[in-house]
Amino acid sequence: MQESRTRNFIGNAREALDDGNLQQALDKMKSGFVERRLEARARLPEFDDIRDQAREIKNHTLANLDYYLERFERKVTEEGGQVHWCATPEDARQAILKICRDLDAKTVTKGKSMIGEEIGLNDFFEENGIEPIETDLGEYIIQLRREAPSHIIAPAIHVLKHQVAEAFYETHDQFDPDRPLEEPRALLDEAREVLRQKFIDADVGITGANFLIAETGTSVIVTNEGNGDLTQTIPKAHVVIASLEKVVPTLEDATTISRVLARSATGQEYSVYTTFSTGPRRPEDPDGPEQYHVILLDNGRSKMVGSEYQEMLRCIRCGACLNHCPVYGSIGGHAYGWVYPGPMGSVLTPSLIGVDEAGHLPNASSFCGRCEEVCPMRIPLPKMMRHLREREFDGKTGPATMRTGIKMWAFYAKRPWLYHALAKLKFRVLGAFGRRKGRFRRLPGGAGWTAHRDFPAPQAGGTFQAQWSARGGKRSVDA
Amino acid sequence: MSESRPHVGLFVTCLVDLFRPSVGFAAVALLERAGCNVAVPAAQTCCGQPAFNSGDRADARAIAAQVIEAFDGFDYIVAPSGSCSGMLSKHYPELFADDPAMRARAEAFAARTHELISFLVDIRGMDAVEAHYDGRVAYHDSCSSLREMKVRAQPRALLDTVAGLAREELAFSETCCGFGGTFCVKYPDISNKMVGDKCDDIAATGADTVLAGDMGCLMNIAGKLKRRGSAIQARHVAEVLAGMTDTPAIGEPEG
Numbered sequence: 001m002q003e004s005r006t007r008n009f010i011g012n013a014r015e016a017l018d019d020g021n022l023q024q025a026l027d028k029m030k031s032g033f034v035e036r037r038l039e040a041r042a043r044l045p046e047f048d049d050i051r052d053q054a055r056e057i058k059n060h061t062l063a064n065l066d067y068y069l070e071r072f073e074r075k076v077t078e079e080g081g082q083v084h085w086c087a088t089p090e091d092a093r094q095a096i097l098k099i100c101r102d103l104d105a106k107t108v109t110k111g112k113s114m115i116g117e118e119i120g121l122n123d124f125f126e127e128n129g130i131e132p133i134e135t136d137l138g139e140y141i142i143q144l145r146r147e148a149p150s151h152i153i154a155p156a157i158h159v160l161k162h163q164v165a166e167a168f169y170e171t172h173d174q175f176d177p178d179r180p181l182e183e184p185r186a187l188l189d190e191a192r193e194v195l196r197q198k199f200i201d202a203d204v205g206i207t208g209a210n211f212l213i214a215e216t217g218t219s220v221i222v223t224n225e226g227n228g229d230l231t232q233t234i235p236k237a238h239v240v241i242a243s244l245e246k247v248v249p250t251l252e253d254a255t256t257i258s259r260v261l262a263r264s265a266t267g268q269e270y271s272v273y274t275t276f277s278t279g280p281r282r283p284e285d286p287d288g289p290e291q292y293h294v295i296l297l298d299n300g301r302s303k304m305v306g307s308e309y310q311e312m313l314r315c316i317r318c319g320a321c322l323n324h325c326p327v328y329g330s331i332g333g334h335a336y337g338w339v340y341p342g343p344m345g346s347v348l349t350p351s352l353i354g355v356d357e358a359g360h361l362p363n364a365s366s367f368c369g370r371c372e373e374v375c376p377m378r379i380p381l382p383k384m385m386r387h388l389r390e391r392e393f394d395g396k397t398g399p400a401t402m403r404t405g406i407k408m409w410a411f412y413a414k415r416p417w418l419y420h421a422l423a424k425l426k427f428r429v430l431g432a433f434g435r436r437k438g439r440f441r442r443l444p445g446g447a448g449w450t451a452h453r454d455f456p457a458p459q460a461g462g463t464f465q466a467q468w469s470a471r472g473g474k475r476s477v478d479a
Numbered sequence: 480m481s482e483s484r485p486h487v488g489l490f491v492t493c494l495v496d497l498f499r500p501s502v503g504f505a506a507v508a509l510l511e512r513a514g515c516n517v518a519v520p521a522a523q524t525c526c527g528q529p530a531f532n533s534g535d536r537a538d539a540r541a542i543a544a545q546v547i548e549a550f551d552g553f554d555y556i557v558a559p560s561g562s563c564s565g566m567l568s569k570h571y572p573e574l575f576a577d578d579p580a581m582r583a584r585a586e587a588f589a590a591r592t593h594e595l596i597s598f599l600v601d602i603r604g605m606d607a608v609e610a611h612y613d614g615r616v617a618y619h620d621s622c623s624s625l626r627e628m629k630v631r632a633q634p635r636a637l638l639d640t641v642a643g644l645a646r647e648e649l650a651f652s653e654t655c656c657g658f659g660g661t662f663c664v665k666y667p668d669i670s671n672k673m674v675g676d677k678c679d680d681i682a683a684t685g686a687d688t689v690l691a692g693d694m695g696c697l698m699n700i701a702g703k704l705k706r707r708g709s710a711i712q713a714r715h716v717a718e719v720l721a722g723m724t725d726t727p728a729i730g731e732p733e734g
């Protein structure tokens with residue numbers, strides 16, 4: 001499993017805020033995704049109704065998950081493919097390795113897959129002498145840079161154009177070192193030229209899946225570059241790596257959900273390619289793989305079924321919550337420290353690797369609610385983050401000072417008479433001190449605030465409650 | 480319900496109570512002009528959100544029960560804050576999910592709870608105010624006003640009837656200012672980036688005043704503007720709508 005750096009979230013965030021290139025890249029994405037989604041939504045008046053349908057499809061599927069998964073397996077087998085049930089990342093890696101070994105694979109092409117990240121597949125391949133080649137342009141770029149994706153649909157969103165050129169100059173030593181690589185087109189053409197032969201030479205092709213369809217045993221990928229199709233049709237084996245919540249009952253269900261997927265993700269009506277794969281090549285097919293495998297990963301998800309976090313399993317990985325999140329927009333994806341960044345990651349990561357390890361993530365939210373507002377699957381992300389905070393609070397695993405502070409404050413908040421008596425005194429003093437400047441540049445114990453902001457002083461004259469009493473203001477309906 | 484002159488219990492909010500009582504008095508004035516009988520129950524402190532959002536459900540429940548009790552008998556509960564009214568109306572019922580009797584009380588309470596400006600416009604039918612303010616004003620939507628309480632058009636409509644006032648729109652009006660309650664002190668660096676972006680957006684409109692309906696956002700934004708040495712003034716929208724702007728703006732010296 002990919003190693004987690006989430007414990008160091010605060011340090012990671014600090015680094016990200018100080019990284020000029022990253023900040024420039026994040027600035028660029030501030031409005032694009034948001035505007036395109038709004039436009040796509042406006043072009044489909046029934047968008048919100050489809051969101052409701054999509055939610056119901058997933059709720060129904062999750063309530064009958066065992067049934068649909070077994071049905072999916074049966075259909076895959078009927079079509080000549082094989083499903084590998086993998087409880088852990090290690091199970092998944094071993095299953096994949098066996099498929100590769102049986103074919104004596106030297107190189108493996110890969111379409112974009114977050115499960116590949118979750119199980120740390122590329123490092124594992126390299127340790128075992130197999131060369132993995134990422135074929136999605138963004139994934140290819142970060143593979144060259146030896147980085148993890150920073151966004152679930154735009155893995156290299158943190159990389160600037162000139163940094164891509166640098167990576168190409170450094171790695172592609174078969175080309176003239178003085179060639180111009182300023183234009184995006186030149187970068188694209190070069191990547192295409194390098195990758196073309198890799199597609200042809202690969203022994204195994206690995207893709208993720210946006211959907212697994214139970215009634216037909218089909219896996220579906222949604223892409224924009226066509227790399228997924230070349231990855232899965234040319235090699236001897238096509239290996240689909242997917243987590244179990246990707247299953248939906250019918251083809252129609254998959255199309256219903258895909259109507260909100262691309263619109264929420266990139267603002268496209270549909271992505272350029274939506275590819276349906278059912279089993280290996282049949283005798284009458286002009287092309288296709290000889291073997292078709294589905295690696296079905298659990299890795300903690302089945303424990304989420306029936307828990308407070310079940311709704312998270314509706315997630316279709318569109319990335320809308322990342323695109324609209326002001327925290328993600330400030331620090332980018334790497335700071336989150338594990339595979340899944342942004343609001344969806346702030347719920348999924350602690351659910352999968354534990355609230356002890358990832359306790360920062362659900363806390364690092366201002367609860368602005370925009371993620372829930374844009375989520376096509378209507379996942380109540382803030383509510384689940386709050387629930388994770390409750391788990392932390394009850395388990396006393398969070399920072400003790402915060403816990404003690406809240407408890408002390410609550411002691412007074414639950415005793416209005418004491419609270420108002422103390423507030424009257426304290427704020428009269430604070431108001432008198434702050435009156436001259438109107439604000440404090442420093443406050444004892446308030447460095448979290450005053451490191452970056454002045455602290456507005458209370459108005460002179462005492463609290464509202466004290467003034468209201470002094471004026472003899474009404475206190476109840478009758479009086 | 481005495482609809483002719485309804486009884487409104489003002490939920491002052493802890494920040495208005497402690498930091499900016501003038502907002503409470505502006506709220507009372509606006510509610511009275513809208514034909515309401517206003518009272519301020521003494522047994523209120525805070526809505527409980529700091530506990531609720533920190534995972535301290537037990538204290539949040541205790542505070543919620545106390546607030547519901549304190550406002551028993553009022554036709555409406557009104558707060559000059561989207562955040563606190565959102566807590567009262569959206570989250571109190573959730574807190575008593577396993578207690579049917581309290582849940583029913585919380586739901587009835589929630590149904591009577593409103594954010595101040597939307598109450599004036601949507602419930603009391605206010606469509607204009609008699610106030611004067613010389614300035615270019617940018618209105619900041621707090622996240623909870625916008626998303627939980629569906630407040631967007633109402634303050635803009637009333638502000639547009641204020642004499643002398645010119646209104647500007649923020650380019651990123653739906654983006655959080657980075658306050659987020661305890662978030663701003665738990666993750667100060669991230670919060671600072673967010674409030675910095677918000678202040679850039681405000682400054683880019685050319686406004687000389689930023690208004691909002693939530694003291695949390697306002698203290699955050701005013702604090703950042705003042706730290707930057709900006710001359711932009713921050714006020715609660717109720718002060719301008721009530722014509723009560725003789726007090727110094729947030730973070731400005733007295734006199």
